[in-house]
Amino acid sequence: MQGPTQEDYERLFALYGDAVDTAYRDMPEGESGHFDLLFEQLMTLLARGSAFNATIHRDFTSAAELYKIGDPLTLKRLTDPDNRLFILSDFKDYLFLTRKLRRAG
Numbered sequence: 001m002q003g004p005t006q007e008d009y010e011r012l013f014a015l016y017g018d019a020v021d022t023a024y025r026d027m028p029e030g031e032s033g034h035f036d037l038l039f040e041q042l043m044t045l046l047a048r049g050s051a052f053n054a055t056i057h058r059d060f061t062s063a064a065e066l067y068k069i070g071d072p073l074t075l076k077r078l079t080d081p082d083n084r085l086f087i088l089s090d091f092k093d094y095l096f097l098t099r100k101l102r103r104a105g
Contacts, residue, residue, distance in 0.1 A: 003050025006095060012041055013092050020088050039084045042091060043067050055098075060091060 013020060016038055046053065046064030053061055066074040077083055 003048045003053060004045040005050065005052045006098065009042075009045065009052075009091075009095055010099070012038065012045070013095065020085075020092050035084065035088055039078075039088060042088065046091075057094070060087075060094070063087070 016035070020035065020038070043064045046056070046061050047068040063074060063078070067078055078087070
C-alpha cells in the first residue's frame with residue numbers, strides 16, 4: 001500500500017520549523033491563516049490510505065476523512081482557527097512521540 005509515511009508528515013511540518021509549536025503563544029490575534037495550507041495538506045494526507053496511516057490514532061484519520069468529504073459538523077468544528085492549531089500541534093507531538101518510541105524500541 002503506497003501512501004503517506006511518517007517521514008512525509010515530518011517533512012511537511014519541517015517546512016514550518018517551530019512555528020506550530022509556538023503558535024498559541026506567539027501568533028497575533030487573527031493571524032492563524034498562516035497555517036491554513038499546512039492544515040489542508042495534513043487533512044489530505046491523513047485521509048489517504050497507507051501503512052503508516054493505519055497505525056495512527058483513529059481520531060486523527062476519521063476527522064480528516066469527514067473533513068475531506070465535507071461533513072457539516074466536522075467542517076463547522078474545523079473552521080475554528082484554534083481547533084486547527086490544536087490539531088496541528090497535537091499531530092506534530094504525536095509524530096515526535098512515535099519517532100522517539102521507534103528509536104527506543
